């Protein structure tokens with residue numbers, strides 16, 4: 554099984570080198586700070602890049618990034634290179650970006666990210682070949698099979714030889730949010746989407762390049778819900794149809810509050826069902842919003858965000874999740890703050906509350922927050938997952 558062997562070797566290597574690096578760094582710190590009586594336990598925050606803390610456990614940490622910010626903001630680019638071992642292009646591989654006119658393809662912006670990954674030894678997660686948003690005006694949803702075939706061949710074909718692109722979100726957000734938005738009660742697919750079309754999309758993808766990992770990606774599946782049940786049924790259908798599907802992307806745009814209890818039991822059962830189906834869960838778009846009632850200070854808010862990260866990641870790591878991607882690295886660029894995407898009434902109707910939208914590990918000045926510390930600690934306390942299953 555050469556596919557698995559490749560991963561074993563790579564994971565073994567990164568784990569070893571990370572352990573050595575962390576070991577050396579810690580020794581240095583111990584020496585340096587002996588007089589101050591500090592211990593290594595004080596050094597989970599700024600000292601070690603998250604990518605190193607993750608690699609020490611055979612895991613990957615990364616963020617969604619944008620090529621234009623990468624080119625414009627040097628401090629941002631440096632931070633991504635320091636912290637991330639995997640990145641997702643936030644928009645550069647979407648249909649509207651890669652095939653703006655029928656049959657005319659461009660990869661200029663996506664390749665800025667691919668080149669950056671190559672330079673900094675970062676994995677690239679391809680997002681996405683099929684979505685109902687960010688599409689060019691000429692494209693119907695769902696697209697015809699002919700359109701899908703031309704698109705998938707060109708886009709996946711462009712990255713077939715890529716040394717950094719290792720995985721694709723083959724389809725994104727195909728499950729409706731509730732039963733009123735579907736005409737397919739079994740799989741809950743968005744109106745007009747047939748399970749056979751998705752099966753054929755995965756088949757076409759495998760015919761173009763089956764060396765990458767294939768994911769079905771969605772949000773609102775972090776618990777036992779109508780939606781997560783339909784998502785799991787769709788994964789099962791694809792498995793039973795014999796198509797290549799390696800993993801499930803669990804987006805994890807999360808809302809926590811004192812009034813909203815996270816369904817740990819339900820989420821554990823989702824992870825277990827995926828494991829039973831031999832479909833690997835990864836976290837693809839994590840960010841955390843604290844909803845009303847809001848605390849009375851930013852400090853308290855940041856601590857609530859951090860505690861929520863820790864609680865969520867502890868659960869993920871206990872279930873052997875090996876990849877965590879946050880949807881952005883800094884609050885400066887988070888989609889959550891963009892007026893078009895502003896979440897829920899609480900924030901949309903109250904511009905004063907925008908400052909409470911602090912969903913990511915770094916703040917708007919690129920300074921690490923408690924959330925970063927929480928992620929570092931979760932990686933630090935996780936048991937190793939030395940084999941990254943494909």
Ligand code: 9MR
Pocket residue numbers: 643644647686687725804838888894
């Ligand atoms: O964060 C992305 C934003 O910058 C884009 O304008 C938007 C449309 O392309 O997509 C956002 O990313 C979405 C992701 O692709 C799928 N899950 C939800 C993300 C946030 O809306």
